[in-house]
Amino acid sequence: MKPGLGTQLRHLIELLDGAVGAAYDELGLDYRPRYTPVMRALLEQEPCTIGQIAELAGITQPAATQTIALMLKAGLITAETGALDGRQKLIRLSAGSRELLPQLQLCWQATAAAAASLEADMPNSLSETLAAAIAALKTKSYGTRIAEARARLSKHAPIPAE
Numbered sequence: 001m002k003p004g005l006g007t008q009l010r011h012l013i014e015l016l017d018g019a020v021g022a023a024y025d026e027l028g029l030d031y032r033p034r035y036t037p038v039m040r041a042l043l044e045q046e047p048c049t050i051g052q053i054a055e056l057a058g059i060t061q062p063a064a065t066q067t068i069a070l071m072l073k074a075g076l077i078t079a080e081t082g083a084l085d086g087r088q089k090l091i092r093l094s095a096g097s098r099e100l101l102p103q104l105q106l107c108w109q110a111t112a113a114a115a116a117s118l119e120a121d122m123p124n125s126l127s128e129t130l131a132a133a134i135a136a137l138k139t140k141s142y143g144t145r146i147a148e149a150r151a152r153l154s155k156h157a158p159i160p161a162e
Contacts, residue, residue: 020111027103030074036108038067039097042077047090076100 003011020033037057042048044056054064068091071077076097079089119125 019114020107023107023110027107029100029103029107031076031100031104032070034067035071035076036104038064038071038077038091039093039104042091042093047080047092049088049090053091 017033024031024033037059038053041053041056045052048056050064050068051061053068054061057064059067068077068079072079076094078092078094080092081089115127119127
């Protein structure tokens with residue numbers, strides 16, 4: 001049986017994140033791969049709201065919210081109430097995360113080199129393929145595609161006997 005697209009993507013993420021997580025563990029860092037987009041967003045612009053982090057990091061707001069909660073618990077970031085809107089939280093890197101930055105940046109460089117090595121072994125660029133898939137899904141969501149496929153299939157489905 002050929003695995004579906006979702007199964008393949010989850011397996012790819014497990015392989016990639018597992019290796020990156022192991023690299024952090026080998027250096028004794030209490031850090032998860034999922035923190036990196038948030039860290040990079042905050043390095044680009046600080047402070048940020050959760051919505052701004054999601055946009056800068058290219059992740060969904062629920063994913064940003066979950067990751068920020070984990071990072072707050074780990075002491076990697078701080079959150080303060082916004083001055084203009086008390087419902088907003090302004091997120092900043094903590095002093096502890098700033099101390100980790102040299103080690104993290106070394107890991108990020110090694111991860112980028114490993115990604116380049118992986119892409120060199122492939123017939124097509126994985127990053128370009130993923131970017132094209134994301135762009136196509138921004139044009140027409142996967143949910144819309146599923147609904148359209150279901151509608152086409154239901155027109156050809158046999159009518160159940162009474």
